[in-house]
Amino acid sequence: MKIAILGFGTVGSGVYEIARTLKNIEVKKVFEKDLSKIDIATDSYDEIINDKEIELVVECMGGLHPAYEFIMKALQNKKSVVSANKAVIAKYLDEFLKTAKENNVEFRFEASVGGGIPCLAGIQKIHRIENIDKFYGIFNGTSNFILDNMYRFENEFVTSLKTAQKLGYAELDPSADIDGYDVTNKVIISFALAYDGFIKNEFPCFTMRNITKEDILYFKKQGFVAKYIGEATTKGNKYEASVMLNLFPINALEANVLSNYNIVTVQSHTMGEVKFYGQGAGKLPTANAIIQDILDIQAKISFNPISIEKKYTYSSNLFKHKYVIRSNEELKGNFEKLDKDGNNLYHYTKEITQTDLLKLVEEKDYLVVKLSEY
């Protein structure tokens, strides 16, 4: 199969590197403004679209535009598309799938969640036999690196962030990773496969950038490790989802996921909990997942026809959970426990809904963590 790669950055060059080792895939063209990067580069997208030999386009440009237009144009020209671009997929997945179907080609995106970990395939496989009860996980390597670094080396947030930036795990503007936009996108994409429904980013997303060394040490004393978790579940045609810090007991698997690794859990009736662990990002793992999608398309492997037609409505009153809110003033409310540690007050809520939680914290800069139920 002859393919084209859009963008020759980290992931694009990784796809090229792995594809070269395989017999059945030939990279014919690379869309790249800097023509000196590789001899098969072109800065004309039309050249790729008009090339009838190219059956599949790998989108590795990132960002919303022109990624959206390029993906649509490829599908409309009857080329399958494989992408790792979370942002554009979480926003336009329904359009991409519809357009792919209309043109009798494929749109695949395993690499967009969990990098090289086959977690989307795992969700699809379970889903073809039974309903998924819930999924949750550490979906972001950068935030996990920072939390792990703070926990193990007792560093301040800023120190750990700087280390992550030095090692190339965090960008100069780390907002997507630590304010939850990246995890939000991954929850939306995983939800589509788990529940056949396309949701918007209307569920609570709390930043993790206000966690301090004092918080980490306080939780450590209580036997807890904080991890940044995305999760979702449904009830009838309603759903609940969140992106926020969760506290795990020290012997939970999640608590022991170190450095920039990811772990994704899928829960269902017959299987119980199945967990997928590995490198959630990076050049070769992400490229590997892209190549897996290409090979699946070649072999016509599909676990279920992807349709995301079901309509789910977000509800903030669906389930109750326990949370811990840290502030430096005492909050009004009926709490289960109130701990004072230095200048910090830790409020342990009873079982409350997301509505109640949002009322408690309003727009204030309190730290909000969920007591993990797993």
Added chain:
Amino acid sequence: MKIAILGFGTVGSGVYEIARTLKNIEVKKVFEKDLSKIDIATDSYDEIINDKEIELVVECMGGLHPAYEFIMKALQNKKSVVSANKAVIAKYLDEFLKTAKENNVEFRFEASVGGGIPCLAGIQKIHRIENIDKFYGIFNGTSNFILDNMYRFENEFVTSLKTAQKLGYAELDPSADIDGYDVTNKVIISFALAYDGFIKNEFPCFTMRNITKEDILYFKKQGFVAKYIGEATTKGNKYEASVMLNLFPINALEANVLSNYNIVTVQSHTMGEVKFYGQGAGKLPTANAIIQDILDIQAKISFNPISIEKKYTYSSNLFKHKYVIRSNEELKGNFEKLDKDGNNLYHYTKEITQTDLLKLVEEKDYLVVKLSEY
């Protein structure tokens, strides 16, 4: 697709239960001597073989015979076979695959390793892109339950074994689980998919039944948790494998796999370490994996054509590892460290080969554990 189930015990009835919820699978007959168990039962295997509507046979009888003959007869009569029977697969996999190929049908066995966890599919997916460097894991839930129970509740081996038996995790004769035959079979089966080669049970397999509460407590003091591990790796056309206790640092994921859960790791160049965690046995998880195989056969999903033609020779001199040997007498040899704890002597070896290890312990009842390198 119309199917037959051989054996209506735990797994067989689980397959029936899940199949009833699916549109595309109809259980037409069940081979079962006790005809009162279900209305579609028959005690004549020929009735199943001669039924042209039955396209696929699920073997849930266990044991070597007549499972072997029944599987062969089904394949020869152009019926695909799905099995979870580790013992018969580890012994006859080459014949089954050859006969299936000759008759243009499928032989699948995801459920035989890791119960419901899609770890064999994971191995196959990685293998279609690149060579696998190594695989290892907690492949047996019974032994893990015992070790976890000993560790967390500081019980004697016999007490933990009895608890496992009471809960139905261990059989009255627990030998297959705690003397390593079960894990040996799973290593052989995983090896076939990871390396396209069929090996025999000629590699070292140490029982775990001689580990004591004192050992567990001593290792705990050193920051280690003992887990019963199967693993394999290759170098050229030689391979090394083992089934034995391994020591993991307390914050390793393996150290935190509790109760009767399994975790399997696959290591490769582009992916690094990928781990699959879940219920390695049990009625519904195992049945789920069997149903997954049936759905894959229906959808003609195959990650790579399974051929196990490569010849590998076992070598006990391929790699060097560090081991700990516990005895109550001092062993001769050049050790890195010798610890005395009560009446026990813990000998920490330097990096030595399997040959050297086997020489050191001879046929004696010492406890042998490997220092995990992960």
